[in-house]
Amino acid sequence: MNLASPPRKSFRETQFELREEAILDATNRLLGNKGYEAMSMDDIAAEVGIAKGSLYKHFESKEALAAAVMVRLLAQTDDALAAVPAHLPGIKRLEGLLRWTLSQRLGGSVPHLPSTSPSLQNSLLANRAYMDTLMALSERIGELIQRARAEGSLQPHLRDEFVLYTLYARTCDPTLDFLKASGSMSDAEIVDQMVSACFHGLAAPTAA
Amino acid sequence: MNLASPPRKSFRETQFELREEAILDATNRLLGNKGYEAMSMDDIAAEVGIAKGSLYKHFESKEALAAAVMVRLLAQTDDALAAVPAHLPGIKRLEGLLRWTLSQRLGGSVPHLPSTSPSLQNSLLANRAYMDTLMALSERIGELIQRARAEGSLQPHLRDEFVLYTLYARTCDPTLDFLKASGSMSDAEIVDQMVSACFHGLAAPTAA
C-alpha cells in the first residue's frame, strides 16, 4: 500500500510503532469479540499490557482508536482484493473477496461494517480517513460488480448498491457467530455455506 | 395467542396496561432506531411522556424492558407465521414470513435478533421468557424448513440450522438500513430484493 516509506527510523520510533500495532491488534480482537460499547479502554490496556493513560498518547479517544482499526482493516481488504487473480471472471473475484473477509471475521477480527454499534457507526461517518478508505474500496468493488454484471453473472434485477451492501453485510452477519458458537460446523464449512447461500440462495434451483 | 384472558378488568387496570403497551411501543421504536446501548431510560420516558422513575413501576430494569419488547415481537412473529396460508408449499411460507419480518423492520421495529448489542444478547440468553418464546418460534420455523426440504425446494447441502439462522439474520441485516438511508429504493423494492437475494442469491442462474 504505502510505498513512500521514509529512509530511516530510530529504535525508539520503531518501538513506538510496534506498540501501536499491538494496540491496534488488541483492539481489533476486542472489537470482534465484545463489540464497541462493551469494550472499555481498561480492557484494551490490560490486553496490551500497558496503562490506560498510555493509550491516550497514541490515540486521542476511544472513537479515534476504533476508527484506526477500521481504516487498517479496510486497507488490508483492499490489498486482499488486489491479490485476487485478475484473470478470473468478476463474480469469481467477488466470491474470493467474500471468502477472505469471512475468514478474517471467523478468525476473530472486527466486522467490516460497524453495524453492531450505532454510536461507532456515527462517529465513523464523520471520520475523514475512514470515509476515504471506505469510498476507495467501494469504488473497486463497484467496478467488479459492474464487470460481473457485464458478464451476465449477476441477477439482472438486483441493483448495484444492493449487491455492494449485501457483500459488506455478510461480514457482520450474526449467522457466523451463532454457527461458530454452536460448534457443529468447521470454520471452512461455515464459509462455504455462507458464500454459497450469498451467491446462489437458500432455495434449490427450479427447472425453469 | 393468549386465550385465557380474565373476564373483567377495572378501568385502572386497563389504563395501566395501555400505558404499558405505550412503553413497549416506544422502546421498540427506540431500539430499532438507536440500538440498545444508545437508548437511555430518559429517552424512553421522554418518548412515552412520563417520568423516568415511573418506568421502574412497570419494568424492574432496562434489560427487563428490552426483553419484554423482544418477547412481544417474537410472539407477534409467531402469530404472523400462523397467519400464512397453510396450504402453500414450505418454501413459500418461509418467504412470506421473511417478508413480514422485513416489513416490520423497515417500519422501525427492533430486529428479531439482538445482534446489534452483545450486552443485550447476553442478558436475553439468561431470560427465561425470551428463550422459551424464541425456542417455540424456532421450533415452528424448523418444521417449515424440514417441510421445504422434503419438498426438494432447499439447497440440499445447506444445513437446517444454517437456514434458520440465515432467516433470522435477515431481520438485522444492515443492508436494510443503508438502502433505506440512501433513499433510492422504496420499502417494497428493498423487501423484494432482499427476499429474492436470500432465496435465489446474487448470481444469475447458470444453465447447468
Next chain:
DNA sequence: GTCTATACTGAGATAGAC
C-alpha cells in the same frame, strides 16, 4: 402510581510525578 430529586457506578479522559 406518578412525580422530582438524588445516590451510585462504570468508564472515558486528564494531571502530574518520574
Next chain:
DNA sequence: GTCTATCTCAGTATAGAC
C-alpha cells in the same frame, strides 16, 4: 512516554413527597 491517581459525566436505579 509511561505510570498512578483523579476528574467528570452520563445513565441506571432508588427515595420520598403527593
